[in-house]
Amino acid sequence: MRVDRVVIVGASVGGSRVAAGLRDAGYTGSLALVDPDPDAPYDRPPLSKQVLAGDWDPARISLGSPGQWEARRHVAAATSLDPVGRVLRLDSGEELPYDRLVLACGALPRTLPGMPRPGVHVVRTLADSLRLRDDLDRIGSGKLVIVGGGFVGAEVASTARARGIGVTLVEAAAIPLSGLLGDAAAAELALLHADNGVRLLGGAPVAGLVGGREVTGVRLQDGTTLPADAVVVGVGVRPATDWLAGSGIPLDADGGVLCDEHCAVGADRTVYAIGDVARCHDPRLGRHVRVEHWTNAVEQADVVVAGIVGPELGVHRHERFVWSDLYGGKVALLGCPEPDDEVSVVRRDGPRRRFAVAYHRGSRLCAALTVNWPKALMTARRAMAGPAGADDVVSAWKEL
Structure with a gap:
């Protein structure tokens, strides 16, 4: 089948990589990038580090302009999909027909009851990072409580400590990142927080936020209240695929899009999924795997480009590499x-x-x-x- 229309849902690293890769591979058809974030496309890893610290101007994390890829940019959210008729519908009222659709729509941060609330932050978008940076300026050398000891929470802790802010890092598990790294390695890594003056509370599930209109603290399930001038919530993400309900696109229990080792959804290979939303089959493990890391999105984007322009299908190898800048x-x-x-x-x-x-x-x-x-x-x-x-x-x- 001739491919004249490619629509990409999501303009972060995966989606923009597909757009650039298609043009580099000689694709000359129409190209559309759909994303409700008006600042996209930009790179996310610096949001909790260099951008939050104020060391980098936001322009430095740009991934390019859709104009460079001769792509039409739709600042809108996808609302529904008709995979039989090959039509994507947007909240702007537009309908985008496609020959190939790439689902690179990323993930949404999980939240706590009582959110949103002034002084409580997630770090997922450029706007989130800039709002948190302003709030850290406001609190000066005050108290920051971070809920969640994963990589984003740890990076925010590192950035805040460099600004002289008192940081308490709260983690429901006994040791942060033990589910990923195992207890022994996670315990070694956790010592970095103590080395740098962060108060780490492991095995401390959160009951809720404290305060009226603005947050004043975090209450733990044991009844302890941690005073806070600001709170960052980094308790994970979930695939941004609610809009795919009822479309016939196969989803796992968490909302991840099930696809094969070519990142293709279904035998006709008209729909692909990459990045945080993709639960791809790993032939070596014999199961589907979803990976929420930058390198994974880049590698899968290259596989999808190969699948669209052909003649041979690419295969995602799941060669995982994750890095973080801490302290x-x-x-x-x-x-x-x-x-x-x-x-x-x-x-x-x-x-x-x-x-x-x-x-x-x-x-x-x-x-x-x-x-x-x-x-x-x-x-x-x-x-x-x-x-x-x-x-x-x-x-x-x-x-x-």
Whole structure:
């Protein structure tokens, strides 16, 4: 089938990468980018770091202009989809026919009861980051409570501490990120917060927000109230796919779009899904996986471009890489730890906490976490791309 009309829902890194990639690959048909965020397209990782700190002007995170890709930009939200008639409907009243549709609509932040409320923030959009930055200016050296100890919560804590703000980080799990990293590695990583003056409360589920019109604190389920001049909520996200209900597009229980290893939804391959909304089949694991990381969206976008322009289908390999800037250093996770992995930790002395964790099943290296140790990360990358085993990597780390 000839492809003359491509519509992309979502203008963040995945959607913009598809648009640019299609033009680079020689696609000459019509191209539409749909996103309700008037500031898109821009890169999200700096929102909780450089933009929030005021170190970067927002223009620096731009991913380009739709005009560069000869794409028509629709500042609107998708409201419904007719995959049989191949028509996307927007809240502006427009209807967009398509030959290929790319679902790159991202995710929505989970919230607490009582939100929205002045002084309570999520960090998902550029506007969110700028509002929080203004509020941090307002509170000066006051008290910030962050609910959720994942990467975004940790990055906001790091940025706020650099501004001299008192930070309490509250996490429902006993150790932040233990579900991803395992208890041993997560406990090592959590020490970064204490090193930098953050009060970390693990095993502390939140009951609700305190205050009238404006927030004054956070109440824990044990009855403790944490005074707060501002609150950041980083308790995860959910796929932004409510509008797909009743469309026939297959969704998992959490709203993720089920697709194959080519990121295609259905046998006719007229609809694709990438990024936070995509639950793609991983042939190596034998199951569908949804990954909420920047590199995943970029890799899937390239697979979709190959699928649209052909002649051969691309395959998403699920080569996972996650990084975070924390307290002036770098945290990197290569691969995907599993709960039954064996764990080996190598530490190095120095002015800043530095360590590496190898996740392995027998002699096979499955994943690696490195903290403030670029050479250890390079060693792990080479090992996972070649025949070296976990013992070889750990031995090499000890010699660095």
